[in-house]
Amino acid sequence: MKLSKQNLQPATEKIYDTIVVGGGAGGLSAGIYLQRYLLNTLIIDKGKARSFWMTELHNYLGLPPDTPGRSVLRQGKEHFLSLGGDLLDAYVDEIFDEGEIFAVRVKVGRQNSKYHTFRAKYIIAASGIIDYLPELDNMRNVYDYAGYNLHVCLICDGYEMKDKKVGVFASSAGNAEVVFPLGWFTKDITLFTQELFEVTDDLRSRLKAQGYQIEETPIEQFIGENHEMSGVELKDSRVIELETGLISMGSKYHATYLDKFDLEKQGGNLVTDKMARTSHPRIFAIGDLKVGLNQVVVAAADGALAATQIWRDIRRSTPPKTAFS
Amino acid sequence: MKLSKQNLQPATEKIYDTIVVGGGAGGLSAGIYLQRYLLNTLIIDKGKARSFWMTELHNYLGLPPDTPGRSVLRQGKEHFLSLGGDLLDAYVDEIFDEGEIFAVRVKVGRQNSKYHTFRAKYIIAASGIIDYLPELDNMRNVYDYAGYNLHVCLICDGYEMKDKKVGVFASSAGNAEVVFPLGWFTKDITLFTQELFEVTDDLRSRLKAQGYQIEETPIEQFIGENHEMSGVELKDSRVIELETGLISMGSKYHATYLDKFDLEKQGGNLVTDKMARTSHPRIFAIGDLKVGLNQVVVAAADGALAATQIWRDIRRSTPPKTAFS
Numbered sequence: 001m002k003l004s005k006q007n008l009q010p011a012t013e014k015i016y017d018t019i020v021v022g023g024g025a026g027g028l029s030a031g032i033y034l035q036r037y038l039l040n041t042l043i044i045d046k047g048k049a050r051s052f053w054m055t056e057l058h059n060y061l062g063l064p065p066d067t068p069g070r071s072v073l074r075q076g077k078e079h080f081l082s083l084g085g086d087l088l089d090a091y092v093d094e095i096f097d098e099g100e101i102f103a104v105r106v107k108v109g110r111q112n113s114k115y116h117t118f119r120a121k122y123i124i125a126a127s128g129i130i131d132y133l134p135e136l137d138n139m140r141n142v143y144d145y146a147g148y149n150l151h152v153c154l155i156c157d158g159y160e161m162k163d164k165k166v167g168v169f170a171s172s173a174g175n176a177e178v179v180f181p182l183g184w185f186t187k188d189i190t191l192f193t194q195e196l197f198e199v200t201d202d203l204r205s206r207l208k209a210q211g212y213q214i215e216e217t218p219i220e221q222f223i224g225e226n227h228e229m230s231g232v233e234l235k236d237s238r239v240i241e242l243e244t245g246l247i248s249m250g251s252k253y254h255a256t257y258l259d260k261f262d263l264e265k266q267g268g269n270l271v272t273d274k275m276a277r278t279s280h281p282r283i284f285a286i287g288d289l290k291v292g293l294n295q296v297v298v299a300a301a302d303g304a305l306a307a308t309q310i311w312r313d314i315r316r317s318t319p320p321k322t323a324f325s
Numbered sequence: 326m327k328l329s330k331q332n333l334q335p336a337t338e339k340i341y342d343t344i345v346v347g348g349g350a351g352g353l354s355a356g357i358y359l360q361r362y363l364l365n366t367l368i369i370d371k372g373k374a375r376s377f378w379m380t381e382l383h384n385y386l387g388l389p390p391d392t393p394g395r396s397v398l399r400q401g402k403e404h405f406l407s408l409g410g411d412l413l414d415a416y417v418d419e420i421f422d423e424g425e426i427f428a429v430r431v432k433v434g435r436q437n438s439k440y441h442t443f444r445a446k447y448i449i450a451a452s453g454i455i456d457y458l459p460e461l462d463n464m465r466n467v468y469d470y471a472g473y474n475l476h477v478c479l480i481c482d483g484y485e486m487k488d489k490k491v492g493v494f495a496s497s498a499g500n501a502e503v504v505f506p507l508g509w510f511t512k513d514i515t516l517f518t519q520e521l522f523e524v525t526d527d528l529r530s531r532l533k534a535q536g537y538q539i540e541e542t543p544i545e546q547f548i549g550e551n552h553e554m555s556g557v558e559l560k561d562s563r564v565i566e567l568e569t570g571l572i573s574m575g576s577k578y579h580a581t582y583l584d585k586f587d588l589e590k591q592g593g594n595l596v597t598d599k600m601a602r603t604s605h606p607r608i609f610a611i612g613d614l615k616v617g618l619n620q621v622v623v624a625a626a627d628g629a630l631a632a633t634q635i636w637r638d639i640r641r642s643t644p645p646k647t648a649f650s
Contacts, residue, residue, distance in 0.1 A: 025386060025387075028386055029384075029386040032384050033384055036383065036484040037483070037484070037509075038484070038487065038509065059357050059361055059629070061350060061353055061357065061400075061625040062350075062387065062388055062392075062396075062400050063400070065404055072387040075387050075388070075389065076386050079389070159362070159363070162363065184640050185363065211647045211649050274617065292599065297354065297629050300385075300625075300626065302626075303386070304384070304618065304622050305623070311509075315509050322512055323513065323535065323536025
């Protein structure tokens with residue numbers, strides 16, 4: 001059931017089999033599998049999964065390619081709730097390992113927020129990442145286009161940029177490297193650095209060799225209408241026309257609640273085994289938090305794997321039902 | 326486009342980036358990703374993927390839990406074709422590695438079949454498995470119920486058997502072991518051996534300890550109506566009433582075309598790396614063929630991984646587009 005400030009008391013008194021942190025594609029898929037394994041599951045979701053911003057999921061098998069990310073999340077939540085799972089809109093503040101059981105301290109409510117503690121045998125960390133967007137005075141005009149023709153994922157949306165005039169918005173020399181694989185899809189590329197990093201001679205000469213442009217002046221605003229970005233206005237008032245854009249400014253993990261566990265990582269991502277288990281035997285990590293491809297269908301599969309392994313663990317340590325019980 | 330006997334000539338003259346063997350969930354997901362990476366893809370499908378038989382996909386994120394497997398396949402085929410992929414209804418007979426290129430010999434047409442050869446740089450093996458069903462004189466009454474309340478997958482459908490009177494139809498002592506994890510969902514279990522294997526004292530005593538029944542007499546027919554199996558009639562005319570069933574008779578890999586490559590295996594399944602690459606650098610394996618969980622969402626994710634790795638391989642060995650080209 002949907003938990004809220006009013007009805008969460010009984011939930012704080014029980015021990016869930018699993019608490020899933022994050023109600024995006026990975027967390028919901030895990031929740032559906034867990035409930036079907038007859039395991040009690042609480043999903044704690046702070047809202048706005050990365051897929052929430054996707055206006056069209058172009059590559060998810062079984063769904064028409066114009067399906068919005070949020071409709072997958074809505075369907076997933078309904079599905080999970082229909083199986084008897086618990087769902088709470090809240091922020092996971094900290095997790096304590098009490099030996100066999102985790103205590104999960106949660107901040108509920110945006111105003112007059114209160115802390116509550118929920119308990120579970122297993123944790124699935126499915127809290128994903130949040131993309132950095134260009135910091136402009138009027139962020140509205142970033143959000144007007146982000147997820148429409150201003151993309152954040154080359155893997156997902158390179159195809160949408162095919163043979164188009166693309167602006168790449170990078171925050172570091174490392175992030176700027178995306179222009180080269182983007183060159184698979186289009187040759188008309190302008191790299192915007194906004195003076196956020198120094199363009200080395202090496203990068204400059206490699207860009208020049210491909211005929212890509214560099215624009216170092218900071219951006220005043222994105223321009224366009226009806227969610228179609230048509231270019232950028234720079235601080236010096238010049239306007240650069242574009243047909244589409246790719247933001248490559250990095251992302252932040254939503255997982256400070258895991259810091260104290262000192263889990264094995266690789267370049268910021270959690271290392272997991274084939275069943276999505278981290279270096280802690282009762283903490284699993286799925287979706288964008290873990291090493292691998294940041295794709296909705298991969299997160300959904302990770303959820304199935306983690307849930308199945310947790311079921312195996314719990315089942316093997318529990319006597320089966322018998323005809324005598 | 327859909328290829329057929331009439332229009333396949335041009336396709337035999339080109340070199341595809343990838344030929345995908347199998348048009349189930351994994352193969353279609355791979356095809357969608359490959360086409361979006363601007364890679365030419367041919368899917369060769371002999372029809373009747375395992376998911377084709379699923380009357381309801383209960384655990385696939387984003388789809389209502391009563392979605393038939395075949396509607397996912399239909400949507401996936403449309404999606405793939407809309408991206409310009411080629412699809413051929415045919416049987417892959419043999420694959421020859423000509424060094425940089427594979428030659429794939431295909432049998433087209435059920436009557437007056439002819440052999441044709443298609444070429445590709447990469448192969449994705451996505452031809453899955455086929456479940457063995459109980460061999461009865463009148464197989465019709467197996468197919469009447471298989472995929473409805475006569476299940477083949479504990480992971481998928483254990484939940485559907487919760488607290489029900491279940492018949493388990495096994496073909497070997499190994500397959501019979503499924504009764505114990507099934508005991509997570511229900512305690513009312515009858516194991517049907519059909520005299521196909523000897524029940525050891527050990528198995529008999531473990532079954533007895535849980536209160537599970539054994540029935541060794543062969544089955545005459547399944548009984549029921551409107552796709553609801555309600556029991557079995559045995560060869561000695563006794564009728565055993567059941568509410569649902571689980572077939573555990575093993576499965577056969579659809580991959581003889583790979584035999585000569587001597588790929589690394591583990592218990593019959595192909596071993597792959599994290600991106601679904603087999604021990605041959607240009608052959609990938611996805612879905613039920615490979616080691617891992619046989620789930621539609623896992624196969625779909627495998628397709629995304631294999632396609633992405635093939636794109637990386639091809640992109641890195643190809644000069645990017647430049648503004649001068």
